[in-house]
Amino acid sequence: HIPPVHPSQYTQPAPGKILSHRIIFVVISTPMKWLLLIITLPTQNATARMRAWRTLKASGAAVLRDGVYLLPNTAAHSELFNKVEQDVSAAEGTAYCLQVVDDYPFAELFNRDDDYQQLAQELLQLDHRLDITEQTRQARKFRQAFNALVAIDFFPGETQRQTMALLDTLDQRINTRLSPDEPGSQPGAIPLLDAAQFQSKRWATRKRPWVDRLASAWLIRRFIDPHASFIWLDTPAHCPADALGFDFDNARFTHVETGTGTLVTFETLAHSFGLHNDLSIKELSNIIHALDVGGLAVPEAAGLERLLQGMCNRISNDDALLAAAEQVFNDMYLAFQTGDPS
Numbered sequence: 001h002i003p004p005v006h007p008s009q010y011t012q013p014a015p016g017k018i019l020s021h022r023i024i025f026v027v028i029s030t031p032m033k034w035l036l037l038i039i040t041l042p043t044q045n046a047t048a049r050m051r052a053w054r055t056l057k058a059s060g061a062a063v064l065r066d067g068v069y070l071l072p073n074t075a076a077h078s079e080l081f082n083k084v085e086q087d088v089s090a091a092e093g094t095a096y097c098l099q100v101v102d103d104y105p106f107a108e109l110f111n112r113d114d115d116y117q118q119l120a121q122e123l124l125q126l127d128h129r130l131d132i133t134e135q136t137r138q139a140r141k142f143r144q145a146f147n148a149l150v151a152i153d154f155f156p157g158e159t160q161r162q163t164m165a166l167l168d169t170l171d172q173r174i175n176t177r178l179s180p181d182e183p184g185s186q187p188g189a190i191p192l193l194d195a196a197q198f199q200s201k202r203w204a205t206r207k208r209p210w211v212d213r214l215a216s217a218w219l220i221r222r223f224i225d226p227h228a229s230f231i232w233l234d235t236p237a238h239c240p241a242d243a244l245g246f247d248f249d250n251a252r253f254t255h256v257e258t259g260t261g262t263l264v265t266f267e268t269l270a271h272s273f274g275l276h277n278d279l280s281i282k283e284l285s286n287i288i289h290a291l292d293v294g295g296l297a298v299p300e301a302a303g304l305e306r307l308l309q310g311m312c313n314r315i316s317n318d319d320a321l322l323a324a325a326e327q328v329f330n331d332m333y334l335a336f337q338t339g340d341p342s
Contacts, residue, residue: 060152
C-alpha cells in the first residue's frame with residue numbers, strides 16, 4: 001500500500017514555470033467485502049450442529065475458529081448464511097451474519113491448490129489399460145470432483161487450469177478409443193463466410209452422428225443452408241469431392257485450435273457464419289463443447305446426452321435420427337431465447 005499523500009507534499013512550480021519531471025501516482029486499493037457468520041448452538045442439539053456444519057463445509061466457507069465462518073460477500077453466499085442463521089435460530093441457538101470490509105488477506109484461506117494437486121495426481125495415476133467402460137466411469141468421477149472444487153474455488157488460479165487440462169486430455173483419450181475417427185484440432189484463423197455462397201449444398205460427415213455432428217447438422221440446416229442435404233460417410237476417405245465435409249480431419253469445417261482454446265465443429269461453424277454472438281447459440285455451444293471435448297460442466301449437458309443416447313438406440317437411420325434431433329435443438333434454442341420460465 002502507498003501511504004496517503006498530503007496536498008502540502010506536492011511540488012509546486014515557480015510562477016511562470018512548468019513542472020515537467022515529477023509525476024505522482026496515487027494507487028487506491030479497494031478492500032475485499034466479506035460475510036462473517038457467528039453461530040452458537042446448545043451442546044445437546046447435535047443434529048442441528050451437524051446440519052449447519054455440513055452445509056457450511058459444502059459451501060467452501062473458511063473456518064476462523066469454532067463457530068465462526070467466512071465467505072466472500074456475494075448474493076448467493078448471503079442467502080446461504082441467512083438460511084443457516086434461520087435454521088440455527090429455530091434450533092434455539094444464536095447466529096449473527098455480519099458484513100465485513102477488510103484488506104486482510106483472507107483470500108489465502110480459500111486456496112484450493114492442494115486439493116487440485118491431489119486430484120491431478122490421481123488423474124496421472126489412472127491406468128489407461130482399463131476397460132473403456134471403467135475408464136469412462138473413472139473420468140466422470142474425476143470430473144464431478146473437479147466441478148465440486150470449482151464451485152468453492154472463489155479465487156481460481158493456475159492449478160485449476162492445469163487440472164482442467166489433464167481432465168480434457170483424459171476425455172480426449174477416451175473419445176479417441178470410442179470414436180477413432182474423431183477429429184483432432186487444426187490451428188488457424190476462422191474467416192467470416194457469406195451463407196449465400198453455401199446454399200443447396202451437399203454436406204458430408206461420419207455416419208451414426210453423435211452430439212457435435214448432430215448439432216452441427218442442425219445449425220447448418222437451421223441457419224446456414226435450409227435446403228442442405230447430408231451424406232453419412234463410412235469413413236472420411238469416402239467424402240465426395242463436391243461435398244462440404246464437417247467434423248473429421250481435414251474437413252472444410254472441423255475442430256480448430258485458437259488462441260483461447262479448442263473450438264468444436266459446432267463452434268467453428270457458428271464463428272464461420274457470424275452466429276456465435278447469438279446468446280442462444282452461445283448457450284448451445286457451451287453444452288456441445290462440454291459433451292464433445294470436456295470442460296466445465298453445463299447443467300443441461302447430462303440431460304441432452306441421455307436424450308440423444310436414447311434416440312441413437314431407437315433410431316437406426318441417420319436421416320431420421322437427425323430429424324428427431326433437430327426438434328430437440330429447435331426447442332432448446334427457443335428455451336434459451338425465452339429464458340427461465342420461473
